[in-house]
Amino acid sequence: MIERILKSDKDLQEGLKFLTEQDSILSQAIDKEKKITLRKRSSGFSSLLKTIVSQQLSTAAAGKIWQRIVDNGLNNQKGILQVKAETLLSLGLSRQKCSYAYALASANLNYHSFREMNSDQVINQLIEIKGIGKWTAQIYCMFSLERSNVFPSGDLALQEAVRILFKLKERPSEKEVESRAEHWAPWKSLAALVLWDFYGRERKRKGVLW
Template identity: 45%
Template structure:
């Protein structure tokens, strides 16, 4: 099985393989309405947008990002050469400016990340101020399309896992990693199914996601 999931058909294959090692996933898998493969671009621009969106509403993050794009500040050189005052005027906080300049200053070889094992990628990305393990794992999953990634600190995954496994309380990150280890090497497929299950939970509660 490939270590990347680049097509909807490949995601389907990984889901089916996951169900063979953990049949309980069949209870939350709906073949007529399967999880949709999420694909994001790779590189500085994507991580820049991710950092900007941290702890902001979608509307506010989108507004700031559009200003960044309009001012052609989506590359390392442009960010590093911009004065903090100018970036602040676009809506960025001092903290976010520090994060973006840290990202730009690391001069990551994004193409080379495709050749590295998952943990090496995560290690490189988390050296950047403002990028934690969750952000690095999400980049691995959606931008690098890795097939065995599970963002254990993701709140939606924790809520979905609690419901899926009928746990007494929401599992923390360490517990989530122990649970997900059983789903290797199809943890990305597990994440997709659990995110889909989370959406169903919210629908049951009358919450639109």
């Protein structure tokens, strides 16, 4: 079964109402003065390639490399398959990321079919590709496919947000966060957005926490 699509203000308000009623502690993390941003991204090859390019880089550095790729017309499957590694290296990609880009292009995914799959099916297919881990696949489902019930429990910022909000002594493990997130179904994606927003505010208020 394919979960809800989270794309409109109506969906947002419905989800926030559910989370507020479902979890009184999580409701404290919702900023009453600021609207949650849904952060819609494009879908398809270009979106996944951009995520690979951005891995372990600052936003600024990743943005510069990605712009060079776009300027050279290489943000598409055909372009990557035809270009030599030396060209990608000259644009700023590491050798490892070059191999990831080729693996993604060679996978020949049917991106349109993802719309008919549930998120677990999409994630399981994506993580078979070199360079795409569970977090990357979950982020794709959340922001490119607009799925309402995905929670990237391995995300360190989300783990830290849970620790602060629920007043835990230590940062919870991925498994512990995943278990807690089940309480927020079928709006786990929205719960993640709330917690990311909460963590960002906490960092500004207290300084860097980790």
